[in-house]
Amino acid sequence: MNRKRPTNTEAQADMTPMLDVVFILLIFFVVTTSFVREHSLSVTRPESNSAVSAENKTLMIQVTHSNHVVMAGRNIETSQIASNIARISATEPFSSVAIRAHEQSRHQQVVTVMNAVREMGQWPIALVD
Known part of the structure; x- marks a missing residue:
């Protein structure tokens, strides 16, 4: 009676019942969940x-x-830019500042105007043609 025993045996579990239970729980939670519509005031x-x-x-x-x-x-x-912006914004509010510079004007003059506008408020500054 010489029986050979397998030396390499791996235990395996059947996953089918566990997957069935997971799907049943998923279906249960989906069916029993109530979706509440929140009401708000307009x-x-x-x-x-x-x-x-x-x-x-x-x-x-x-x-x-x-x-x-x-x-x-x-x-x-150029020294009067800030005071003129304050005067104009007090009487006629505006949301942005557009600077139109001639092509022959000096860049330093345009930068000076931009700095004066920037000192007076946080308006967006656009350079236009």
Whole structure:
């Protein structure tokens, strides 16, 4: 009676019943879950006339070929840019600043205007043709 015993036996578990249980639990949770629709209040916000008008307005600053600064139709000095921006923003709010520089104007003059605008507020600055 010489029986040979297998020396390399690996135990294997049948996974089919465990997968069945997992799928049954998944189906149970999907069926029993109730989806609650949250209700909220609708709020009617008042519209401000000044915010709407400031939304579309742009302050135009021009630098001429002779390096003169023109703002709101007036020739001004570079030292007066800040005070003119403060005056204009108090009477007519604007949302951005556009600088139109002539192609023969000095770059330093344009940079000076940009720095003066930047010191007065956080308006976006655009260079236009």
